[in-house]
Amino acid sequence: MTRSGRGGNSSAPSSKDVALAAGVSQKTVSRVFNNEQYVSADVRQRVLAAAEEIGYRPNNAARALASGRTRSIGVVTLGTGLYGPASLLVGIERAVQNAGYALRVVSTLEGDPSGVAGAVESLLEQGVDGIVISEPIDEGPLALQVDVPVLVFGAPPSFTAPRLITAGVISEELARIATDHLLDLGHETVHHIAGPRRWYAARDRAEGWRKALRARGAVEPPVVDGDWSASSGYAAGRVLAAGDVTAVFAANDDMAIGLIRALLEAGRRVPEDVSVVGFDDTPISAYVTPPLTTVRQPFDPMATAGLRLLVHAIEQPQAADLEPETPPLELVVRASTARFAVHPG
Amino acid sequence: MTRSGRGGNSSAPSSKDVALAAGVSQKTVSRVFNNEQYVSADVRQRVLAAAEEIGYRPNNAARALASGRTRSIGVVTLGTGLYGPASLLVGIERAVQNAGYALRVVSTLEGDPSGVAGAVESLLEQGVDGIVISEPIDEGPLALQVDVPVLVFGAPPSFTAPRLITAGVISEELARIATDHLLDLGHETVHHIAGPRRWYAARDRAEGWRKALRARGAVEPPVVDGDWSASSGYAAGRVLAAGDVTAVFAANDDMAIGLIRALLEAGRRVPEDVSVVGFDDTPISAYVTPPLTTVRQPFDPMATAGLRLLVHAIEQPQAADLEPETPPLELVVRASTARFAVHPG
DNA sequence: GTGAAAGCGCTAACAA
DNA sequence: TTGTTAGCGCTTTCAC
Secondary structure, eight states: OOOOSSSSOTTSOOHHHHHHHHTSOHHHHHHHHTTOSSOOHHHHHHHHHHHHHHTOOOOHHHHHHHHSOOOEEEEEEESOOOHHHHHHHHHHHHHHHHTTOEEEEEEEOTTOSSHHHHHHHHHHHHOOSEEEEOSOBOOSOEEOOOSSOEEEETOOTTEEOTTEEEEOOOHHHHHHHHHHHHHHTTOSOOEEEEOOTTBHHHHHHHHHHHHHHHHHTOOOOOOEEOOSSHHHHHHHHHHHHHSOOSEEEESSHHHHHHHHHHHHHTTOOTTTTOEEEOSBOOTTTTTSSSOOBEEEOOHHHHHHHHHHHHHHHHHOTTSOOOOOOOOOOEEEOOSSOOOOOOOOO | OOOOSSSSOTTSOOHHHHHHHHTSOHHHHHHHHTTOSSOOHHHHHHHHHHHHHHTOOOOHHHHHHHHSOOOEEEEEEESOOOHHHHHHHHHHHHHHHHTTOEEEEEEEOTTOSSHHHHHHHHHHHHOOSEEEEOSOBOOSOEEOOOSSOEEEETOOTTEEOTTEEEEOOOHHHHHHHHHHHHHHTTOSOOEEEEOOTTBHHHHHHHHHHHHHHHHHTOOOOOOEEOOSSHHHHHHHHHHHHHSOOSEEEESSHHHHHHHHHHHHHTTOOTTTTOEEEEEEOOTTTTTSSSOOEEEEOOHHHHHHHHHHHHHHHHHOTTSOOOOOOOOOOEEEOOSSOOOOOOOOO
16 A cells, blocks of 8 residues: 555645656646647647546545636535526526636525525535626625625625625516516406515516516406416415406416416316416426416526626626626417406306 | 735635734644644634634645645536536536535537537646536547546546546436336337437437337337427427327427327327326426426436536545446426327327 | 644646 | 646544
8 A cells, every 4th residue: 555645645646757658847747738829839749649548537625725716616506307497597506617717506495505505504614716606695794705706697686795796687577578468468467376485586587577567557456376386376375366366477487387277177278368478488388278278487598697797706806897788588479378258257 | 906916816815814813823724724633622712712803714726736635526518508417417506515525617508619629628727526417419539538526427438537426327218218108108109319329318218118119129210300499399299290199298398299299180089099208307397288297307316416427536536536426317207199099089 | 631743635836 | 838836625534
């Protein structure tokens, strides 16, 4: 057992080994692997060949320690498979990689005592150059003591951090569009099945719905609470089916699907008796019965746009923040909505 | 500007600063933060207080460099929002955190030239103690040169690595259960809408379906190819509706939903004319019309069980691998399947 | 129980 | 264009 006794696998070749094999200094190897200028093509070749030969792989921990930068971004996500958060995470993954950064993920189970603050702390320990908080929920005012930039999707008013960037605040706008669509079809008012109140995304949608109603002077029916699940949409549907409803805007497609099921079971036809609009445009929404009218969340553009701001803040700390761009908003009209007609019964 | 010029933020306190403040040696601070023994309660208190006071946070890069271990696990995932991969990722996230490790994620877009090998390489550079390959697709024989243990979900025969662990090989079994259910209902045979052939998960399901048919001596209709999307299920449904079908097993719920839509549009009733079974038990499957009979993929137990093996292999490199445990298999019977009856028409 | 010294593999600053 | 030197913040070894 002649291991070095020190860190890790004594056999993993270091840049020193490469230098030795290529007959150059260790610093030159470093230059080559960082694509610095002032390395002759010849030397670069030799170094690369030697590295390949002995199976050298740069050690990121050492690099991070020496440079103080990790070229990695941490994301705080919710530990749920919900379509929204999951899709946003996928978009963030892609965008982070495209920007040339590595991704570290910490998930905060809902109800987690340490919550977002704990997750951020853990990312900071791991070492990240920037942090993304995806789909935040309200856990009370939160002051983040961080010196890296923090990107939050959903502009929650109770977050503070020295270098806070917000992006993707379009739920409200989309909710207005959804509600307006129903109002435009002649419905006197629109009911709303909301997501959990602690979610900023749920609040934004409820707010957009409310504003659309007020703008038309429509009466504002009480919000029915859901938890994003189809099952909660179903429960809400049973409640709504008992009263008189002609139009419902559900805060996501899953709840819309549960709602439709409850409506059908109660003998209400969709869209003849009740029009339903969802939110997200999940891939199956076009194939349920009836195909669902919904608004599309542009997750990928949101992630790309947000990351652009974050990377800018990381790499140009002095510069002013970039202007956020607004991703395209889209209403997808399918068969779950129809013009309001006075009931024959 | 009196920055050290060296790595990172010169103001971030180090264990040396804590040592100074607490009047102990730097090594003692290290002991405290690693919960080593042989530190008096008194000293431990003082160190912790001092650390708190000056806002000390251990630096993981330095720790990794010195120890050769990162206490992090890397996962190679597909950059898709598909329910299966996304749910498995969520389970892995949770399991990794529970095991006290940090998570690094690299996604491989399908069609990515460097593919899994490139993703693994990038994780190795980042430094991980173990690697998880989630939902792999076949990119040809792949020999991973890695000295950390690698956990693969789905036991693909063409992966090799010095310390390979496989878990979650239950798709085939579940597919048999789904197919048997239809056969038990009296259907003479069962059609299959498969996922993309490059996915091991798709192959396993097709294989389970095939074995179930053979075990009963049922004729084996040609497989209809899908791509996991509801849209491809719909396309497959149009094809199937043209022939005579009484029972279909779709390789996931989304395709089943698309299929049902196509069937309904073609005037076939579900389940009266055609029975349909899906795969996954997505949260909405109970609320579509008709509610879908499906088999449940136990993602969380799969992730937990897999990670147990991986962490064991990381922490007890000498010991034999643990025995894999089989998560519970579950058929969820709802309203999309019915006993076969000779058509009145 | 505690501390001193060395060094993990790399980058930064400066020199040649 | 290349090399030398120092040192990032920690863990390891070994001495006390």
